[in-house]
Each structure stands twice: as C-alpha cells, then as structure tokens.
Amino acid sequence: xxxxxxxxxxxxxxxxxxxxxxxxxxxxxxxxxxxxxxxxxxxxxxxxxxxxxxxxxxxxxxxxxxxxxxxxxxxxxxxxxxxxxxxxxxxxxxxxxxxxxxxxxxxxxxxxxxxxxxxxxxxxxxxxxxxxxxxxxxxxxxxxxxxxxxxxxxxxxxxxxxxxxxxxxxxxxxxxxxxxxxxxxxxxxxxxxxxxxxxxxxxxxxxxxxxxxxxxxxxxxxxxxxxxxxxxxxxxxxxxxxxxxxxxxxxxxxxxxxxxxxxxxxxxxxxxxxxxxxxxxxxxxxxxxxxxxxxxxxxxxxxxxxxxxxxxxxxxxxxxxxxxxxxxxxxxxxxxxxxxxxxxxxxxxxxxxxxxxxxxxxx
Ligand code: PMV
Numbered sequence: 585x586x587x588x589x590x591x592x593x594x595x596x597x598x599x600x601x602x603x604x605x606x607x608x609x610x611x612x613x614x615x616x617x618x619x620x621x622x623x624x625x626x627x628x629x630x631x632x633x634x635x636x637x638x639x640x641x642x643x644x645x646x647x648x649x650x651x652x653x654x655x656x657x658x659x660x661x662x663x664x665x666x667x668x669x670x671x672x673x674x675x676x677x678x679x680x681x682x683x684x685x686x687x688x689x690x691x692x693x694x695x696x697x698x699x700x701x702x703x704x705x706x707x708x709x710x711x712x713x714x715x716x717x718x719x720x721x722x723x724x725x726x727x728x729x730x731x732x733x734x735x736x737x738x739x740x741x742x743x744x745x746x747x748x749x750x751x752x753x754x755x756x757x758x759x760x761x762x763x764x765x766x767x768x769x770x771x772x773x774x775x776x777x778x779x780x781x782x783x784x785x786x787x788x789x790x791x792x793x794x795x796x797x798x799x800x801x802x803x804x805x806x807x808x809x810x811x812x813x814x815x816x817x818x819x820x821x822x823x824x825x826x827x828x829x830x831x832x833x834x835x836x837x838x839x840x841x842x843x844x845x846x847x848x849x850x851x852x853x854x855x856x857x858x859x860x861x862x863x864x865x866x867x868x869x870x871x872x873x874x875x876x877x878x879x880x881x882x883x884x885x886x887x888x889x890x891x892x893x894x895x896x897x898x899x900x901x902x903x904x905x906x907x908x909x910x911x912x913x914x915x916x917x918x919x920x921x922x923x924x925x926x927x928x929x930x931x932x933x934x935x936x937x938x939x940x941x942x943x944x945x946x947x
Contacts, residue, residue, distance in 0.1 A: 631767025638941030716751030761943025
C-alpha cells in the first residue's frame with residue numbers, strides 16, 4: 585500500500601498565474617456497510633460501500649488570488665451560505681495545511697471558499713462527505729488547470745478521492761456516482777484503503793435507481809462528532825469482531841449487489857445501521873444518537889414490510905435520521921405510507937427525497 589502524492593514541484597509561476605476559481609457540486613453518500621473505526625492517517629479498519637446520493641449535496645467555490653502577506657501560512661476566508669464562519673474556517677485552514685505537501689501551491693495564494701449545503705449540516709447527513717469531496721475536487725481542478733497534471737479522468741478521480749479521504753474518510757466515496765467502495769478487499773480488484781473505487785459496473789440494474797428518502801427526525805447538531813465516535817472504537821471490546829463482521833457482510837453484500845438480491849441487501853443495510861449505533865451505545869463513554877421517533881419509524885417500516893411483503897428497508901447514518909431504502913418500482917405504494925405514517929414523526933414533517941445519483945459535477 586503505497587501511493588505518495590507529495591510533490592514539491594507543484595509551485596506556480598505567480599507572475600503568470602494570478603487569479604482563478606473552480607466550483608464543484610458534490611453529493612453526500614449513504615454507506616450500506618459502514619466505516620466505523622480508523623487508524624493511521626484516516627485509514628479504515630474495514631471496507632465499506634455506499635450509494636452516492638443526488639439531492640443532498642454541497643456546492644463549493646474555491647477562488648484564489650495574490651497573497652496579501654508574505655507569511656508562509658494558509659490565507660483563507662470562508663463563507664458558509666454567504667456568512668463568514670470562523671469555526672469552519674479554522675477547520676479548513678488546518679485541513680489545507682495538512683495537504684500542503686500534496687499541493688504546495690496552497691502557500692502561494694490567498695483563498696476564498698464559499699460553500700453551501702442543500703440540507704442541514706451536522707445532522708447526521710454526511711455533510712462532511714459532500715463538503716470534503718467538493719473541496720478535494722476544487723483542489724484537483726486547480727492543480728490540473730495550472731500544471732496540466734491530471735488530464736486523465738481516472739487519475740483525477742483517484743487523487744480527488746485520496747485527498748477527500750484525508751478530510752473525512754467517508755468523503756472519498758462521494759467522488760463516484762452510483763455505488764463506491766473503499767477499503768482493501770482481495771475480491772475487489774484495485775480496491776484500496778487509500779481511496780475509493782467505483783462499484784457500479786458489477787451491480788444489478790435494480791440498485792442503479794434505488795431510492796433513499798431521508799426522514800428528518802431531528803436536524804439539531806449531533807452531540808458527539810464522528811471523529812470522537814471513531815476514536816471510541818479503539819477501546820471498544822466489540823471492535824475486533826465488528827471489523828471482522830463488516831468484512832463478511834461486505835462479501836455477502838457484493839454478491840447480493842451483483843445478483844439483484846434486494847432482500848439480502850436490505851437485511852444487511854438494516855443490520856449495519858443498528859450495529860453502528862450499537863457500537864456507539866457500547867462505547868465508553870456510551871452515547872446514543874437515535875431518538876424515540878427513530879425507533880418508532882423503524883418499527884413501522886418493519887411492520888409495513890411484514891404486512892405488504894414489499895422490499896422497504898431502512899438505514900441510519902451517524903445521527904437520528906432514517907434513510908428509507910426501496911427500489912423504484914414500489915414508489916407509488918411507499919409514498920402514501922411515508923406521507924401518512926412516517927412524516928408526522930419527522931421534525932416539521934420534513935424529508936429529503938433522494939435516490940442513487942450520478943456523482944459530482946463541475947459547475
Ligand atoms: O467520514 P466520517 O469520519 O465523518 O465518518 C462517517 C462514518 C459513517 O457515516 C457513520 C459511516 C460511513 O461509512 O459513511
């Protein structure tokens with residue numbers, strides 16, 4: 585496992601390159617087998633796979649111009665939904681500093697980043713995945729524009745995925761539309777702990793139009809960050825069997841994805857969601873992100889499935905919101921059930937209708 589993007593040669597001739605801007609819209613993703621637990625520089629303890637979404641996205645514009653000071657430090661102004669946001673700005677400066685060995689030109693310009701989400705941030709909808717993937721894509725675009733180093737799309741995406749991973753592990757999967765997997769697995773050629781790879785070519789048609797409606801049970805900020813959650817896996821006594829289980833579930837899921845076995849897919853998705861939250865509850869200190877209405881929705885989804893025999897399943901991210909997973913063909917039956925039975929359990933009766941998306945676009 586070695587891939588070194590450190591490149592001291594990526595310094596621009598600032599007499600020729602003065603200003604520029606790049607904008608990317610990058611979606612969030614929903615992991616079916618979850619990444620939970622990491623080591624080293626943002627390396628996963630187990631492989632994971634996700635659907636890239638369509639409507640839950642971040643728009644990020646990276647503008648650059650001449651530096652105002654002669655200091656080496658990163659010069660950045662950050663605006664979130666047009667408002668200065670010092671807390672995010674601080675995090676971003678730290679991140680840009682951490683990747684300045686990959687992009688040494690980050691020290692040569694003054695930057696303004698403007699970002700906005702199509703959904704509430706820090707609510708357990710993977711906002712860091714869309715935000716960090718959008719930023720990684722902007723950085724790769726800037727490199728490519730100035731140095732013409734990433735003209736091959738495969739190389740561009742690989743580097744963007746690698747850099748996104750350094751910002752937020754799950755972000756590396758958002759670089760690809762459809763399904764994306766991350767983490768080295770003998771049975772998946774080119775798979776790596778360092779970046780994600782697309783996994784749509786091997787997938788049955790039914791999963792290419794799958795729906796993922798996000799039921800917003802609560803949009804408040806979550807009490808424990810993912811960073812803290814990953815760290816708590818270190819001393820979790822269930823960690824080792826959990827990582828082993830994730831590997832086994834990946835193997836079973838990849839088979840189900842290839843054959844179009846929606847039932848196996850759905851069972852794995854639900855078990856993974858509950859295992860993720862079980863790990864949080866079994867951490868020390870223990871914590872809980874699900875809410876009473878999360879549990880009520882889970883019960884109603886399972887009752888609906890038992891009654892109708894329709895393949896309606898749920899997943900959860902690191903938060904209280906429910907991701908409702910179902911194939912396109914049952915949408916007309918699911919919609920009235922969601923409307924009458926599930927939306928009343930959501931904050932302000934809100935949801936984000938979403939489905940498997942095509943991946944990031946440069947705007
Ligand atoms: O990317 P992070 O560090 O925010 O971790 C998020 C992990 C989960 O969203 C809970 C699961 C996953 O695989 O996306």
